[in-house]
Amino acid sequence: MKNLENIYLIGLMGVGKTTIGKQLAKALQRPFYDSDKFIEKSTGVSITTIFNYEGEEGFRMREQEVIAELTSLHGIILATGGGSILKAENREALKQNGFVVYLQCSIDKILYRTRHDTQRPLLQTANPRQRLQALLAERDPLYRECADFKIDSGNTPGKIVVKTILQHYQAALDAHERIAS
Ligand SMILES: Nc1ncnc2c1ncn2[C@@H]1O[C@H](COP(=O)(O)OP(=O)(O)OP(=O)(O)O)[C@@H](O)[C@H]1O
Ligand SMILES: O=C(O)C1=C[C@@H](O)[C@@H](O)[C@H](O)C1
Numbered sequence: 001m002k003n004l005e006n007i008y009l010i011g012l013m014g015v016g017k018t019t020i021g022k023q024l025a026k027a028l029q030r031p032f033y034d035s036d037k038f039i040e041k042s043t044g045v046s047i048t049t050i051f052n053y054e055g056e057e058g059f060r061m062r063e064q065e066v067i068a069e070l071t072s073l074h075g076i077i078l079a080t081g082g083g084s085i086l087k088a089e090n091r092e093a094l095k096q097n098g099f100v101v102y103l104q105c106s107i108d109k110i111l112y113r114t115r116h117d118t119q120r121p122l123l124q125t126a127n128p129r130q131r132l133q134a135l136l137a138e139r140d141p142l143y144r145e146c147a148d149f150k151i152d153s154g155n156t157p158g159k160i161v162v163k164t165i166l167q168h169y170q171a172a173l174d175a176h177e178r179i180a181s
């Protein structure tokens with residue numbers, strides 16, 4: 001049976017995975033991890049630098065190792081990198097080991113939230129809107145494949161997003177317990 005002891009946040013860049021993840025961790029008094037930050041800490045360089053030296057493929061290999069490591073932990077909240085669901089191995093690890101929440105947000109809102117950002121290499125392009133549209137078209141089915149719960153995080157205040165996720169998480173835990181007993 002699926003293990004629900006962790007909560008994993010998935011979704012495109014700028015949807016709020018890090019922001020909401022930290023708040024969930026605080027509410028549940030659990031450790032918070034961010035796979036992007038974990039990679040930066042363990043390599044000592046920024047994600048942008050990894051993309052520059054090793055390309056996206058090099059970054060994806062590092063990301064896969066980190067997702068495997070972090071999904072083996074117990075009782076954590078994890079904000080994943082926006083593209084972590086691209087690898088089937090990561091999707092399986094996320095689906096097996098936690099309650100997966102897909103944060104959804106319009107492209108307009110993501111563009112607004114990331115307008116001053118230079119640390120998201122995939123958005124450093126002449127047409128970030130087109131890039132985000134292409135990423136969403138490719139990834140939306142993969143996010144959906146993994147998700148136990150989807151929520152709009154674009155037009156909803158963070159506090160409400162957190163509260164709603166907690167309610168659905170508790171309901172999933174209760175259902176899980178009923179099936180197990
Ligand atoms: N519910 C919300 N309402 C308003 N602003 C928000 C909300 N959630 C996040 N934000 C803002 O949106 C921006 C992006 O959020 P955040 O960094 O958490 O996204 P992310 O999904 O972790 O992005 P990435 O995948 O690039 O790490 C931040 O400036 C954050 O303050
Ligand atoms: O959407 C993506 O592919 C990415 C999202 C960020 O979280 C980082 O993992 C990196 O910038 C790549």
Ligand SMILES: [Mg+2]
Nearest residue numbers: 017018036079
């Ligand atoms: Mg983040």
